[in-house]
Amino acid sequence: MRLLEYQAKSLFAEYGIRIPKGLTSTNIEQGRKDAKVVGFPFVIKAQMAVGGRGKAGAIQKCHNADEFELKYPEIMQKVVKGEKTKAILLEQMQEYKKELYLSLFLNRSKRCYTIISSSEGGVEIESVKNQVIREIGLGDVDKNTAEEVAKAIGLKDNSVEEFVNLVQKLSKVTVEKEAELAEINPVAILNDGTLLALDGKVIIDDNAMFRHEELRKFQEVSDLEERAEKSGFSLVELDGNIAVVGNGAGLVMSSLDMLSDNGGKPACFLDVGGGATTETVYEALTLISKMKKVKGILVNLYGGIVKTTTVATAFIKAYEDKIIDIPVFARMSGAEADKSKEILKGSRTKMFDTVEEAINAAVIGVNKNG
Amino acid sequence: MADLFEILIGKESDSDYKKKPVIIQGITGKFGSFHTQQMLSYGTNIVAGVTPGKGGQKFENVPIYETVKEAVDATGAKISVVFVPAKFFLNAAVEALEVGIKLLIAIPEHVPIRDTLTVLDLAKKKDAIMVGPNTPGIIIPGVIKIGIMPASPFKPGNIAVLSRSGTLMYEVSHNLSAASFGQSMSLGIGGDPINGTTIIEAFDMIRKSTNVDGVVVVGEIGGDAEELFAQHIIDTKFNKPVVAYIAGRAAPKEKRMGHAGAIIYGTYGSAESKVSMYTNANVPVAKRPAEVPMLLAGKMGGKKG
Numbered sequence: 001m002r003l004l005e006y007q008a009k010s011l012f013a014e015y016g017i018r019i020p021k022g023l024t025s026t027n028i029e030q031g032r033k034d035a036k037v038v039g040f041p042f043v044i045k046a047q048m049a050v051g052g053r054g055k056a057g058a059i060q061k062c063h064n065a066d067e068f069e070l071k072y073p074e075i076m077q078k079v080v081k082g083e084k085t086k087a088i089l090l091e092q093m094q095e096y097k098k099e100l101y102l103s104l105f106l107n108r109s110k111r112c113y114t115i116i117s118s119s120e121g122g123v124e125i126e127s128v129k130n131q132v133i134r135e136i137g138l139g140d141v142d143k144n145t146a147e148e149v150a151k152a153i154g155l156k157d158n159s160v161e162e163f164v165n166l167v168q169k170l171s172k173v174t175v176e177k178e179a180e181l182a183e184i185n186p187v188a189i190l191n192d193g194t195l196l197a198l199d200g201k202v203i204i205d206d207n208a209m210f211r212h213e214e215l216r217k218f219q220e221v222s223d224l225e226e227r228a229e230k231s232g233f234s235l236v237e238l239d240g241n242i243a244v245v246g247n248g249a250g251l252v253m254s255s256l257d258m259l260s261d262n263g264g265k266p267a268c269f270l271d272v273g274g275g276a277t278t279e280t281v282y283e284a285l286t287l288i289s290k291m292k293k294v295k296g297i298l299v300n301l302y303g304g305i306v307k308t309t310t311v312a313t314a315f316i317k318a319y320e321d322k323i324i325d326i327p328v329f330a331r332m333s334g335a336e337a338d339k340s341k342e343i344l345k346g347s348r349t350k351m352f353d354t355v356e357e358a359i360n361a362a363v364i365g366v367n368k369n370g
Numbered sequence: 371m372a373d374l375f376e377i378l379i380g381k382e383s384d385s386d387y388k389k390k391p392v393i394i395q396g397i398t399g400k401f402g403s404f405h406t407q408q409m410l411s412y413g414t415n416i417v418a419g420v421t422p423g424k425g426g427q428k429f430e431n432v433p434i435y436e437t438v439k440e441a442v443d444a445t446g447a448k449i450s451v452v453f454v455p456a457k458f459f460l461n462a463a464v465e466a467l468e469v470g471i472k473l474l475i476a477i478p479e480h481v482p483i484r485d486t487l488t489v490l491d492l493a494k495k496k497d498a499i500m501v502g503p504n505t506p507g508i509i510i511p512g513v514i515k516i517g518i519m520p521a522s523p524f525k526p527g528n529i530a531v532l533s534r535s536g537t538l539m540y541e542v543s544h545n546l547s548a549a550s551f552g553q554s555m556s557l558g559i560g561g562d563p564i565n566g567t568t569i570i571e572a573f574d575m576i577r578k579s580t581n582v583d584g585v586v587v588v589g590e591i592g593g594d595a596e597e598l599f600a601q602h603i604i605d606t607k608f609n610k611p612v613v614a615y616i617a618g619r620a621a622p623k624e625k626r627m628g629h630a631g632a633i634i635y636g637t638y639g640s641a642e643s644k645v646s647m648y649t650n651a652n653v654p655v656a657k658r659p660a661e662v663p664m665l666l667a668g669k670m671g672g673k674k675g
Binding site: 108208234 | 456481620622
């Protein structure tokens, strides 16, 4: 789960990390009230789970009420890399002498946490130069390591101690909230040498959410995605018109690839999980029926243990209950494939021996009708 | 470097050659009990199960114990397959490693990363191997099946399959079998961001085996395991045929595609990056699972697995 900037900052504040004064709103009426409390000049910051907001004009300075009336609605309408503005943060403008980069993140290949810092903050990490990197095990950073990093990025005087404090607080956020990433970019060095978190990015381990009821309030999923999660599915909505269903994340990804290679446009990625049953497939079809854009369904099930007849039964039931009325192109391997073909005879579900054949038929079938 | 074949099969002089004892943690659960039956019918030597509160009972004639310690004391097993739900995985795994389990097959999906890291840390201290979490397990066709994979896709042979995805491991092994490339071993790395055994580690535990004439690596988007593996092949001058498949070329960025580990950030974890590293290592990458045996045949020069 990726937190929005204001959510990450509220976590930071909880742990004693200094953040600029700011307020978050979702409509201009509330925004006007916030503007009075924060006071001009301030920065209007679109809250969206994506980088590169500054360049896209989703973060702008605001000096007076006239400017506010123009810019607030404009930023509210922003879409950056497909992400819409979820809320708007008005934040006091800061004067500072320098920007730093600091993050703690789960390093997959090293299988431990890593601290990264640099004296050049404020740009995306890929372009951050002079990175200082240290492995930090499960995410606890001791004082010596923090001090060493502070000196390696050229900090002096009271900023060293400030930095050590900041790192240890961020480390506590990472460990206690089970974050895969906790990033402050930039950290501002104020004129008096103290530090301030100007931005915040935190990604929480979804699998650890059962231990973090306190973070549920930040969770934002679409109704469909939530329903899928309850049924134990993985669902990712996409832009096309052919829903892709299968068992196992790898197999569904593989089907997406092949469909795209053949000119098809996937409407979603839906993994019903390792073991498919009549109920789970029926529920998957129900979820897909809620997506209006879907004109056909591609099913790729590697059964093995699962009998294909249990799956075929789900399709018949879904047609009978009028859950779906669109064509289904299915490849199911596993026991009783012939019997399944018999069951599905005359229905709008066509069975194929290979996924390649099912995909060809799906692309042709959907293009013809769409 | 441990030899995974030796751990799973043993030496011909061993009294339990090809019959290494295995215990099942969570043997009475819906999932655990079903797959215990499947493994037993494959011929896996399951000697004990563990379910707290059910000690003294039996399942399919396999004695059940209260604790892993009791099961290990009674049977001497060094291999355990863990079926407990994700939130109980940490305790179950620690219990097993503390009492001498040396190969832990971690089946559950959705284990928190911190728990995986903690177990991995302990496994290293105890000189033990964890495969998974979120793995379908390991199969040596015709000898032993420790995991949840169906038996039908796998045929004995000399190709090793290492896979980050479960169903794709079945699919690719099925395609190989159909093309007369049997498998000496198919092993699921697991779909999580942190793997108890990485592709490189699994590869190093099988590469020298005379059972392995070629290697197929089934990868997916996310992380840089494929890139590192490609570099490892170059660095260690591995000269047996290697063929790769990568799922997720059409996946959008910053979306988790079912597996916790299948997510692209920027260019990190993208399919293009993986394909280009494989190309450097002279490893052909299949566009679809059915293409894997064709590419392998090209690499093997007519020799069958």
